[in-house]
Amino acid sequence: SAVISQKPSRDICQRGTSLTIQCQVDSQVTMMFWYRQQPGQSLTLIATANQGSEATYESGFVIDKFPISRPNLTFSTLTVSNMSPEDSSIYLCSVVPGDTYEQYFGPGTRLTVT
Amino acid sequence: KQEVTQIPAALSVPEGENLVLNCSFTDSAIYNLQWFRQDPGKGLTSLLLIQSSQREQTSGRLNASLDKSSGRSTLYIAASQPGDSATYLCAVSNTGNQFYFGTGTSLTVIP
Numbered sequence: 269s270a271v272i273s274q275k276p277s278r279d280i281c282q283r284g285t286s287l288t289i290q291c292q293v294d295s296q297v298t299m300m301f302w303y304r305q306q307p308g309q310s311l312t313l314i315a316t317a318n319q320g321s322e323a324t325y326e327s328g329f330v331i332d333k334f335p336i337s338r339p340n341l342t343f344s345t346l347t348v349s350n351m352s353p354e355d356s357s358i359y360l361c362s363v364v365p366g367d368t369y370e371q372y373f374g375p376g377t378r379l380t381v382t
Numbered sequence: 383k384q385e386v387t388q389i390p391a392a393l394s395v396p397e398g399e400n401l402v403l404n405c406s407f408t409d410s411a412i413y414n415l416q417w418f419r420q421d422p423g424k425g426l427t428s429l430l431l432i433q434s435s436q437r438e439q440t441s442g443r444l445n446a447s448l449d450k451s452s453g454r455s456t457l458y459i460a461a462s463q464p465g466d467s468a469t470y471l472c473a474v475s476n477t478g479n480q481f482y483f484g485t486g487t488s489l490t491v492i493p
Contacts, residue, residue, distance in 0.1 A: 272425075274425075299479055301481075309485075310471065310483045310484065310485045310486055311426075311471070311483045313480075313481070316479070316480075358423065360425055360426070362426075364479065368414070368431060368433070369413060369414055369475055369479070370414075370416065370428060370431045371416060371428065371473065371475075371481060372428060373418075373425040373426040373427075373428075374425050375424060375425040376423070376424060376425040378423055
């Protein structure tokens with residue numbers, strides 16, 4: 269299993285600004301994922317962030333808008349850049365720590381853009 | 383591309399009732415299937431993981447079954463309680479490193 273923390277838990281931001289979300293895991297994991305969950309919707313994968321390689325972005329998400337860092341096996345950041353109200357969502361990080369490929373999630377960051 | 387559907391989208395039951403949530407997927411070549419619970423505004427809590435070689439998994443009042451050939455999984459909740467009220471999501475993995483989520487079932491258990 270894995271215990272994941274995220275900071276901040278929530279934030280209200282102005283249009284045009286950027287927010288960096290941190291994800292900390294209590295153990296070393298190779299695979300880490302960033303998801304977005306818009307109001308009333310299911311989860312959409314933004315990118316896969318494996319340590320030692322560049323993040324892999326899903327269709328519709330670009331590095332300039334959502335830069336990701338993965339400096340080590342227990343930590344990652346996702347930045348939401350030049351925010352607009354459409355970016356208002358819950359942002360979740362998850363990890364897959366073992367060979368059973370069971371996925372564990374952080375508590376999420378609730379972002380509101382005004 | 384794998385598509386995951388959950389029916390019903392919402393369900394309201396009286397306390398004590400047994401209930402079944404459904405999850406269907408289009409590509410039967412899965413690696414595993416996982417059921418999650420999500421409380422409003424919160425992250426996801428893993429409930430049960432079923433590997434492709436397994437038929438079911440049980441944890442307390444929860445039982446999840448998997449029928450790969452028909453592309454279906456069910457989550458059975460026995461003797462429902464108000465604390466079970468949440469959104470339940472299923473997720474399918476085809477390769478172990480890519481996951482597809484269903485749209486969720488919002489469950490309300492009425493005291």
